[in-house]
Amino acid sequence: MASLFVIRGNDQGSRFELSDRVRIGRDSTSDVQLHDTEVSRRHADIRLANGRFVLNDNGSSNGTHVNGRRVDQCDLASGDQIQVGRTLLLFTGPSDESAEDLTQAVDIGAEPSADQSRIVQSMSQRDGSRVFDFDAELPRDSWFARARGNLQVMYRTALAVSHTLDIDQLLQRIMDLIFEWVEADRGCIMLIDPENGRLEPKAKRTRAMGAGGRKPVDARISISKTILDYVLERKEGVRTSDAQQDDRWSAAASILQAGVREAICVPMQGRYDVVGVIYIDTSMSPQEVLLAGGANHFKDDHLKLMIAIAHQAALAVEDTRYYSAMVQAERLAAIGQTVAALSHHIKNILQGIRGGSYLIEMGLSDQDPSVVQRGWKIVERNQNKISSLVMDMLTFSKxxxxxxxxxxxxxxxxxxxxxxxxxxxxxxxxxxxxxxxxxxxxxxxxxxxxxxxxxxxxxxxxxxxxxxxxxxxxxxxxxxxxxxxxxxxxxxxxxxxxxxxxxxxxxxxxxxxxxxxxxxxxxxxxxxxxxxxxxxxxxxxxxxxxxxxxxxxxxxxxxxxxxxxxxxxxxxxxxxxxxxxxx
CATH class of the missing domain: 3.30.565.10 (Histidine kinase-like ATPase, C-terminal domain)
Structure with missing residues (x-):
């Protein structure tokens, strides 16, 4: 569901889910009420139109800015930053598929099937990073055109990484960019769960029509576990086609079950380790292969750029995980500081109550009302202290x-x-x-x-x-x-x-x-x-x-x-x- 998250201002940390039409303002009737004196009562509206969220400024005194630019009306994209007054909000668009849908849509198979594929090319992270190296076998004009296209894709990937804080949204955006650049039928991004080491689907894309206007294959993606193991162990990207003819695989290997003609699978190599894989494939009928003269649909250029894109995505995943770990560490440190400070103060209050109780007990024993009164005052004063402390704790923590x-x-x-x-x-x-x-x-x-x-x-x-x-x-x-x-x-x-x-x-x-x-x-x-x-x-x-x-x-x-x-x-x-x- 689309949402606004306050990342700066008096309401920092608040999250507002968006319906078809919401109002942003200082007024108590606003759907997104901001406690900011520089925000107008009815500052701006966000409405859903033709599947997109559109922001409209309502003639506010201080204006509305999106990504640092003042706007009257603007189509919002996931990751956009909206500034109203002194408050900065992050817009996150709706997610297309749930985690359960993704798990059902991607199948990592270990059993053989009738179809056969082979690895026709593997490439290391180092070779894959040379996406802009000059190719002497290509005409100079062709090389420049390819390099310009590659640079455009890498630039847009870098923008997506810098503008999106939600990792699921980022991976889906990267998958969309890949499909804009290469004619793949299906694709997915899977991350390694740090807890159990298993690959879990996080983003998936299926082309409405197959490449070249062909009817698409089954939307469920079947991926060879053998290929995944090869990619993760060797940390190399691979391009596959008819694996039975490759002497690295036996006829009984699980790669035989993957029903694809061509595929690319690359590791998401971060600074320290592999965090996941990106996989795309395309299917061609025998007639289409004959018409193409047996040429491969995916080239080494595709493999190189996929490795470069996967590296950018991996760095973003690592940064998000490290940030979460830092936040957790700071939270635990704050809890420890809180416990230490409060336990010391509560101990002093309890000592006061114990002293007052002793005086009350002594006064009752000696039948001395003045001692009882003195002890009761001590107890009452410390009772007020602990009541005040509890109220402050509730107010501060909630x-x-x-x-x-x-x-x-x-x-x-x-x-x-x-x-x-x-x-x-x-x-x-x-x-x-x-x-x-x-x-x-x-x-x-x-x-x-x-x-x-x-x-x-x-x-x-x-x-x-x-x-x-x-x-x-x-x-x-x-x-x-x-x-x-x-x-x-x-x-x-x-x-x-x-x-x-x-x-x-x-x-x-x-x-x-x-x-x-x-x-x-x-x-x-x-x-x-x-x-x-x-x-x-x-x-x-x-x-x-x-x-x-x-x-x-x-x-x-x-x-x-x-x-x-x-x-x-x-x-x-x-x-x-x-x-x-x-x-």
């Missing part, structure tokens, strides 16, 4: 779309301030809240925005409280331009900027500021400057929530002055009317 509903930003942030007042008093920090006097209801996910603001305010309170631990002498020695106010303070301000249609929550503290070496890793998961007190998930979770809303977090910090976090995202009105979103 790809989700915000559940947007009409909500009042002043009310959402006000609930955060109310929740954190007790914490601020405990730390000795003044926490103030200035709501926007002209705030309206807008569409966003209030629960997630609550979480994002809560994480930032919590960090700001901790940062402001750090100044309480500094010696008074150090404060007195500071110059007037860098001296902080004596009382730690965190200010939270809500804003609606109607000129740019942005909602903004500003969190400002007068703490010690963020050092430059910490600033560069500020939003990296599990990186915390709080030591055992922090999980390193708070700010990454806030950033993720804002990105899911199509927004971002801006940070400004100065040493001994403080830090300002600005959380902003597009303002969307409940009715989606004009004036609240910008095209």
């Amino acid at each position: 790809e989700r779309r915000p559940e947007r509903i009409p909500a009042d930003l002043n009310q959402v942030v006000g609930e955060v301030i109310e929740l954190m007042q007790a914490r601020a008093e405990e730390l000795g920090v003044e926490l103030s809240w200035t709501p926007s006097p002209r705030m309206e209801q807008f569409v966003f996910d209030p629960e997630m925005i609550h979480r994002a603001v809560l994480n930032v305010v919590t960090n700001a309170l901790d940062a402001a409280a750090e100044s309480l631990g500094e010696p008074e002498e150090a404060k007195a020695d500071e110059g007037p331009s860098k001296r902080r106010e004596s009382r730690p303070r965190v200010e939270v301000v809500g804003e609606w900027e109607d000129s740019t249609d942005l909602l903004r929550v500003v969190v400002r503290d007068n703490g010690p500021g963020i050092p430059p070496d910490v600033m560069k890793n500020l939003f990296s998961p599990f990186v915390s400057s709080k030591g055992a007190r922090g999980t390193g998930l708070g700010l990454p979770v806030s950033q993720k929530i804002l990105a899911e809303h199509g927004g971002e977090i801006h940070v400004a910090s100065a040493a001994d002055v403080g830090t300002t976090f600005s959380l902003e995202w597009p303002a969307i009105s409940p009715d989606g009317g004009p004036g609240t979103q910008i095209d």
Whole structure:
């Protein structure tokens, strides 16, 4: 099925399957909704017409680009890159055949049959790479024409390799290119399964009519296992015709079962090993052979170019496999880092709960309510920590779309301030809240925005409280331009900027500021400057929530002055009317 895959932008990693008609835009009614402030509400449409997907720009402000070129309308081909705003999408066309269909269509036989073929030519990878070498037996004009045709095929193969990320799509495209260049009736590409070493069909092509307008042979491809073994073991491409007359094969060999007159089979030789084979064949009746004067349909030129094409395809297969292995290795490393960071933090929480439980048990035993109360506060505080940790883990690990509903930003942030007042008093920090006097209801996910603001305010309170631990002498020695106010303070301000249609929550503290070496890793998961007190998930979770809303977090910090976090995202009105979103 055709699809769009986001390879850059706020929605990176999202995949959208395409129906006969889809709309791309920022509007919530769009089939492909992108959280990008530079994407118009109804940016572009993709529709299926005459078996092809056609992209139409809907007069968007920033335009639509395909492979770096601005277009109003464009027929899409698999591998095309579509840029809308700051978002880059990869288009993948529909697949013609399923893996099960391919397996049924290709048969590797080991039993003899009545028909007979022989290898008439074999060629190594080195000889096959000399596809453009001058042939003294050919007239110069003929040689130039052949070399020009070969170069065209190789160039188009290189383009296919560079434009297509899906390996199945790439192999099918290569098979199509081969059929454009050579008159083969049937062909397939098979890759070696790294797990079991078996050849598995990945792409297949059968010509609607046989070469020269002949009626095609059976669409099911029967390939001699003997030929495949020869190609894979020797790493040489072969051209076959009537193998019974070749002294390398016995009459009982399995090559006798392959019902072909002529075929080419070449190894897909990568940098290090063979990853598969490419096979094409054609059938000619005895009458057609007589008319052709016994000349072979496939020549050595065909064999050379097939070897060169197979090498390009093999390199693409290897690159894809190595990339997948690297991604898997990075994923496992990330899992290990996550387990190590979380287990350390959970261990500290459990120690706190155990200490609080001990106090409760001791107070109950001594019938001392004050000790019980003190122990319960410790348990409650650590219970809140583990609850917050679990919520951050769920938010950070799960790809989700915000559940947007009409909500009042002043009310959402006000609930955060109310929740954190007790914490601020405990730390000795003044926490103030200035709501926007002209705030309206807008569409966003209030629960997630609550979480994002809560994480930032919590960090700001901790940062402001750090100044309480500094010696008074150090404060007195500071110059007037860098001296902080004596009382730690965190200010939270809500804003609606109607000129740019942005909602903004500003969190400002007068703490010690963020050092430059910490600033560069500020939003990296599990990186915390709080030591055992922090999980390193708070700010990454806030950033993720804002990105899911199509927004971002801006940070400004100065040493001994403080830090300002600005959380902003597009303002969307409940009715989606004009004036609240910008095209």
